[in-house]
Amino acid sequence: MHQSTSIPVYQHTGLGGLAMDFTLSEEQEMFRAMFRDFSAKEVAPKAEEIDHEERPPLDVLRKAANQGFLGATLPEDYFGAELDYLSYALLIQTLAGDCMSTAVTLATHVSLVAMSILEHGTDAQKEEWLPQMAAGEVIGAFALTEPDAGSDAASLQTRAFPSSPPEGGGQEGEVILDGVKTWVANGEIAGLFLVFAQGPDGIEPFLVPKDAPGLTLGYREPTLGLRSVTFNTLYLEGCRVPQANRLGEPGEGWTVAQRARDRMAIALAAAGLGVSEAAVNVAAQYATERVQFGVPIAQKQAIQNYVAEAFAQVEALRYLVYHAAWLADQDGGFSLDASVVKAFSARVARSVTNRMVQVMGGYGYMEDYPMARKYRDARALGIIGGPTELHYVWVAQRIFADLDLEIVP
Ligand SMILES: Cc1cc2nc3c(=O)[nH]c(=O)nc-3n(C[C@H](O)[C@H](O)[C@H](O)COP(=O)(O)OP(=O)(O)OC[C@H]3O[C@@H](n4cnc5c(N)ncnc54)[C@H](O)[C@@H]3O)c2cc1C
Structure with a gap:
């Protein structure tokens, strides 16, 4: 008779093993309000223009540095804002809702470079580079x-x-x-x-x-x-x-790369959450205003289904992102969760932005409206930071390792 096989990977990882209270702390709520305020005032108004002009968000970066965002997760000793990784994920999510380019620029700076120096650098390297990076003098x-x-x-x-x-x-x-x-x-x-x-x-x-x-x-x-x-x-x-x-x-070099990849995977997943959430909001609003056959298209069940399904995907992604970000601050590994959430986010962001283009019909396709940009930006998530196929290989390696089977990429 076939014996059921338990997969221990689910027992000891963050996927099911470690509990989390998903309520944001008062401080995290306060940060989120501040990020939203900043993004609405400084990022959203420029997003379309810098995208069309293919111009890096230099003004925004200067202002973000003044707010402490360029040293978001760095200790105060290096003039960082000393945010926990979940608060930082909220920052990336918020920026990506208005401009994914800005979110990726900042995540590259913080998650890939500044945090690598913080984690692996000598005192002299940290002192030389981190204050300049937090101040936005060095990207x-x-x-x-x-x-x-x-x-x-x-x-x-x-x-x-x-x-x-x-x-x-x-x-x-x-x-x-x-x-x-x-x-x-x-x-x-x-x-x-x-x-x-x-x-x-x-x-x-x-x-x-x-x-x-x-x-x-x-x-x-x-x-x-x-x-x-x-x-x-x-x-x-x-x-x-x-x-x-x-x-x-x-001999530690590959570990530096892998740790950076894992941190970035969570940041990119947060960006996927931000762009997906914003796409649903924009499209839902549009569906209440666009009248066809005498009623707003939101009255049509096909449109309701698109929006409701996208909403469900976004909510599932939200808690995976918050959980992975929280896990990154705990002692222990978060590699598996980083790959899971990155791959899932890439899929959700692609599917949701695609559907929301459909909800907006021709306006969804036109570059003068924000949905086209969100759709183009979201597509990068399946490749940047390691393609989805590779993240699945790494997940499979962990699952099958527990079953004594070695998987090679
Ligand atoms: C927008 C963007 C920004 C980037 N930014 C940076 C950056 O700042 N710094 C940096 O160093 N790199 C950067 N990259 C590079 C990025 O990390 C690589 O594109 C990515 O690692 C994949 O490499 P590749 O494009 O050469 O694809 P390839 O490795 O050629 O893969 C092509 C396809 O084959 C699949 N494939 C390959 N091997 C396997 C396997 N073993 N099993 C299953 N499928 C497989 C891949 O998943 C993919 O679908 C960026 C890429 C993009 C698109």
């Missing part, structure tokens, strides 16, 4: 992907090797970086690149200032959505940085 960019290393990022070809030992002593040695990075978000506005390269100890991350000799910013890729984010090629040709710019311990 961060993350350079992992290469022309031949996308999903298989660990196969990257950029090389890091020590320069000849300094003569005469006294001066620290340098590292030379050679390679090409692609689709580097924030490329044109970044003051600091976190560059991953193959070194003597395997994959190693380096903090590379934009004016490092041998670093050249290349082609900006035109994109389907997220048009206010600049995605550039980065050339490293004999690029020299001090040895002291290596981030983390030798």
